[in-house]
Amino acid sequence: MSKEIKRIAVFTSGGDAPGMNAALRAVVRTASSHDMHVYGIYRGYEGMIDGDLERLERGDVGNIIHRGGTILKTARSKRFMTPEGRRSAYESLLAFDIDACIAIGGNGTFTGASVFTEEYKIPFIGIPGTIDNDLFGTDLTIGFDTAVNTAIEAVDKIRDTADSHNRLFFVEVMGRNSGYIALNTAIGSGAGSALIPESDMSIEELIDTLKMGARRKKLFSVVIVAEGNKNGNASEIAQKVQQAFDFYDTKVTIIGHLQRGGSPTAIDRVLASRLGFAAVEGLVNGQANVAVGLVNGKVQYTPFEDAISKEKTLDNDLVRMAEILAQ
Numbered sequence: 001m002s003k004e005i006k007r008i009a010v011f012t013s014g015g016d017a018p019g020m021n022a023a024l025r026a027v028v029r030t031a032s033s034h035d036m037h038v039y040g041i042y043r044g045y046e047g048m049i050d051g052d053l054e055r056l057e058r059g060d061v062g063n064i065i066h067r068g069g070t071i072l073k074t075a076r077s078k079r080f081m082t083p084e085g086r087r088s089a090y091e092s093l094l095a096f097d098i099d100a101c102i103a104i105g106g107n108g109t110f111t112g113a114s115v116f117t118e119e120y121k122i123p124f125i126g127i128p129g130t131i132d133n134d135l136f137g138t139d140l141t142i143g144f145d146t147a148v149n150t151a152i153e154a155v156d157k158i159r160d161t162a163d164s165h166n167r168l169f170f171v172e173v174m175g176r177n178s179g180y181i182a183l184n185t186a187i188g189s190g191a192g193s194a195l196i197p198e199s200d201m202s203i204e205e206l207i208d209t210l211k212m213g214a215r216r217k218k219l220f221s222v223v224i225v226a227e228g229n230k231n232g233n234a235s236e237i238a239q240k241v242q243q244a245f246d247f248y249d250t251k252v253t254i255i256g257h258l259q260r261g262g263s264p265t266a267i268d269r270v271l272a273s274r275l276g277f278a279a280v281e282g283l284v285n286g287q288a289n290v291a292v293g294l295v296n297g298k299v300q301y302t303p304f305e306d307a308i309s310k311e312k313t314l315d316n317d318l319v320r321m322a323e324i325l326a327q
């Protein structure tokens, strides 16, 4: 019989993502409804190592559901990658008498949680919070929808100026090793092409596609470049294309961290609320060392091992559709 969970700690870690606050709110309020005490850990694993924890009550998470970023702050922690760092983190959790942890973060955060729970017997539940949407075991990660909406809004604006000149814009979006943001931005903004890590499209093939457009007297074009694609960054690609094909005047826009901020969309707020709620309910029902997600609209718990190691593959039909619709 597992120990009754009375005190939990919650933290945000890795890249911040819009909706993390909404998830935190749901965790605190659901846990309170089970009479648990909740501690917020500041700055992710860094704060866990330093013992930077503070009691959070229902009222402390009021007026945050609509705010981007994370009120708990976040960090990428080198120290947690070492056994000594993790030992200090464990000692902090013991000092606060923490029975279980809820980690809101991405693949790196879950990898850290998985390593930690192998070493120390404190149950963890992961809530997928990253704009990259690169986690197996959930159709959507918190922040992805907001990031795509931000990128689409940017491309809409770029279209206006691209159309007014005879210009080819390369718009670079985030997604460390994943083309989710790029592909969805391309589909939603009606871009001419997307270069994503999952596809083998070469610069030559891209130039052929652009030439086809030029033959149809397409006077401007927008190409979405995922930062993790195989042909280099947007500036390098733009330079190569400009040298080989000068029909268009070429420009580059890197959306960058704009994609990480802003008020979460309705989809992200509802997703975050559902996942925060399900994380606590999962703990109450004996779940441990799993990530919570929504698959086909239903809550699902996936062991950390699978959430980290199994690949969430892009739907090939979606890639094919994007290519057809762009012509």
Ligand SMILES: Nc1ncnc2c1ncn2[C@@H]1O[C@H](COP(=O)(O)OP(=O)(O)O)[C@@H](O)[C@H]1O
Binding pocket: 013, 014, 015, 045, 075, 076, 077, 078, 079, 080, 081, 082, 105, 106, 107, 108, 109, 110, 111, 112, 113, 115, 129, 130
């Ligand atoms: N193999 C690992 N062992 C221990 N901790 C890890 C490991 N991989 C990642 N982490 C921890 O998780 C943190 C967040 O991971 P990161 O990749 O930066 O963001 P995300 O969780 O958003 O993918 C890292 O800074 C590190 O502290």
Ligand SMILES: O=P(O)(O)OC[C@H]1O[C@](O)(COP(=O)(O)O)[C@@H](O)[C@@H]1O
Binding pocket: 014, 015, 016, 106, 107, 108, 129, 130, 131, 132, 174, 175, 176, 227, 260
């Ligand atoms: O903000 P940083 O530290 O420059 O990191 C940028 C990276 O973070 C992300 O925005 C989000 O990734 P994670 O959620 O995995 O941290 C990536 O798309 C991008 O490559």
Ligand SMILES: [Mg+2]
Binding pocket: 014, 106, 107, 108, 130, 132, 176
């Ligand atoms: Mg990540």
